[in-house]
Amino acid sequence: xxxxxxxxxxFTVIIAVIGHLLFDKTGIPESIFMIVLGLFLGPxxxxxxxxxxxxxxxxxxxxxxxxxxxxxxxxTDIQEALENMRTSTIFTVIVLITTSLLCGGFLNLVLGWSxxxxxxxxxxxxxxxxxxxxxxxxxxxxxxxxxxxxxxxSIINDVTIIxxxxxxxxxxxxxxxxxxxxxxxxxxxxxxxxxxxxxSSIWTLVLVRIQKELALKYLTTxxxxxxxxxxxxxxxxxGVIAVMIFAVTIGNLPKFFRTxxxxxxxxxxxxxxxxIMQDEVTFLVKNTFFFILGLMFNLEAVNxxxxxxxxxxxxxxxxxxxxxxxxxxxxxxxxVENTLTVSLMVSRxxxxxxxxFMPLELGLDxxxxxxxxxFMILFTNxxxxxxxxxRRRK
Numbered sequence: 001x002x003x004x005x006x007x008x009x010x011f012t013v014i015i016a017v018i019g020h021l022l023f024d025k026t027g028i029p030e031s032i033f034m035i036v037l038g039l040f041l042g043p044x045x046x047x048x049x050x051x052x053x054x055x056x057x058x059x060x061x062x063x064x065x066x067x068x069x070x071x072x073x074x075x076t077d078i079q080e081a082l083e084n085m086r087t088s089t090i091f092t093v094i095v096l097i098t099t100s101l102l103c104g105g106f107l108n109l110v111l112g113w114s115x116x117x118x119x120x121x122x123x124x125x126x127x128x129x130x131x132x133x134x135x136x137x138x139x140x141x142x143x144x145x146x147x148x149x150x151x152x153x154s155i156i157n158d159v160t161i162i163x164x165x166x167x168x169x170x171x172x173x174x175x176x177x178x179x180x181x182x183x184x185x186x187x188x189x190x191x192x193x194x195x196x197x198x199x200s201s202i203w204t205l206v207l208v209r210i211q212k213e214l215a216l217k218y219l220t221t222x223x224x225x226x227x228x229x230x231x232x233x234x235x236x237x238x239g240v241i242a243v244m245i246f247a248v249t250i251g252n253l254p255k256f257f258r259t260x261x262x263x264x265x266x267x268x269x270x271x272x273x274x275x276i277m278q279d280e281v282t283f284l285v286k287n288t289f290f291f292i293l294g295l296m297f298n299l300e301a302v303n304x305x306x307x308x309x310x311x312x313x314x315x316x317x318x319x320x321x322x323x324x325x326x327x328x329x330x331x332x333x334x335x336v337e338n339t340l341t342v343s344l345m346v347s348r349x350x351x352x353x354x355x356x357f358m359p360l361e362l363g364l365d366x367x368x369x370x371x372x373x374x375f376m377i378l379f380t381n382x383x384x385x386x387x388x389x390x391r392r393r394k
Contacts, residue, residue: 009288011041012034012287013284015033015034015037015287016030016033016284016287016291018033019032019033019034019287020283030287030290031129031286031287031290031349031350031377031381032378032381034290034291034293034294035290035291035293035294035378036294037291037294038290038291038292038293038294038295038296038297039294039295040294041294042295043295043297044299048295060285060292061289061357062226062229063285064288064289064350064354065239065240065243065354066222066225066243067222067282067285067286068158068162068350068354069158069159069162069225069243070221070222070243070247071247087145087149087328087335088148088149088152088153088156089156091149091153091325092156092157092160094324094327094328095126095153095321096123096127096160096161096164098320098323098324099123099316099320099321100122100125100126101122102122102316102319103118103121103125103126103313103316103317103320104118104119104121104122105118106316107122107309111309116172117369119168120168120355121369123161123164123168124165124355124356125313125352125376126157126320127154127157127158127160127351127352128150128154128157128345128346128347129154129347129348129349129350129351129352129381130155130157130158130349132347132349132381132384133150133153133154133345133347136347136384136387136388137151137345139388140391142338143335143338145334145335146334146335146337146338150342158350158351161351161355162240162351162354163238163240163241165355165358166238166241166358167189167238170184170185171185187237188236188237188238189237189238189241191232191235191236191237191238192237192239192240192241193241193242193245195228195231195232195242196228196241196243196244196245196249197245197249199224199228199246200245200246200250201249203221203224203246203250204249207250218281221250222281225243225246225247228242228243229242229243286350289350289353289354290350293353293357293370293374294374296370297371297374302371307375309372310372310375310379311379313372314346314379314380317346317380318343318344318383319343321343321344322339322340322342322343325339325342325343326339340387340390341387341391344384344386344387344388345384345387346383346384347380347381348373348376348377348380348381349377349381352376352377353374356369356370
């Protein structure tokens with residue numbers, strides 16, 4: 001049987017739906033099923049050659065980045081974030097720093113990796129995946145403050161980690177003096193913020209003026225985000241940050257127009273229509289990305305050292321979370337219990353996979369990162385599932 005792109009997409013959707021049903025019952029994310037499916041149909045059996053889909057890989061990557069940022073931005077309530085962000089943000093920042101230092105230091109000092117490669121993978125190691133965390137926390141009797149912290153951490157990780165890796169890769173690619181690098185990064189950020197603000201302002205006016213007549217609202221918004229990403233990148237800015245600014249701004253319009261009831265009603269109707277399609281499009285692209293990640297896996301490169309590195313990084317992530325949670329508990333007694341549970345909530349998913357692909361897409365030859373991250377996603381979800389089962393028994 002010949003597997004063309006459309007046939008592959010058909011199988012991908014069916015397996016993803018089955019995986020999603022199993023996720024509801026077992027807590028094992030469908031991303032694991034998609035990676036395993038890609039491994040089986042690609043490197044293991046050879047039924048699908050990577051060359052058959054090589055032309056769409058970059059496009060799937062870019063689309064996945066844009067979609068996850070649009071979804072995160074549209075669902076981020078700035079007011080709620082400000083109210084809940086104190087502890088959650090501090091915890092997220094501490095985890096980001098300690099994990100980057102522990103994992104990056106291990107890779108650089110022990111394994112002899114280059115500094116930028118070590119930091120990129122260290123940052124990738126620092127973020128949790130939202131879906132597994134939502135599943136686990138909704139089924140465990142934790143302190144509500146702890147649950148809120150874990151969920152909010154997983155949500156803002158999508159933006160912070162992708163942004164941090166993007167800036168670091170930009171710094172590596174510049175290869176200039178320290179002062180020139182700082183100026184280059186500042187321009188990289190300024191162009192993104194400026195264009196993200198301009199696009200969101202224009203789209204806000206469109207929503208207010210012609211919202212009732214606008215069909216296919218989500219696809220139109222997504223198309224604008226894709227154009228914004230491409231245009232910002234062509235102007236030397238960060239497409240990732242521009243899309244983030246655009247989505248967060250649009251996502252908070254109902255709050256902005258809370259004193260103007262007629263406009264607010266139209267905007268709320270706009271978001272109701274968006275939600276109908278957003279979940280399914282995100283589901284499709286996200287699982288297609290994981291499937292392709294499995295296809296890209298290099299079986300010939302698999303050896304004991306890669307497995308040990310992935311295991312060691314998983315262990316360091318647990319240590320980092322344990323340390324970070326202890327620091328938070330020292331200042332706030334609401335966070336002195338559930339230390340083991342929080343430490344084991346290390347599930348990695350889409351953000352880790354996307355950021356692992358970013359160096360390759362942007363011209364940095366760090367092939368081993370992708371292979372390590374695939375094992376890391378498998379190991380961390382296994383650890384989180386074990387932690388969940390232990391907590392449920394207690």
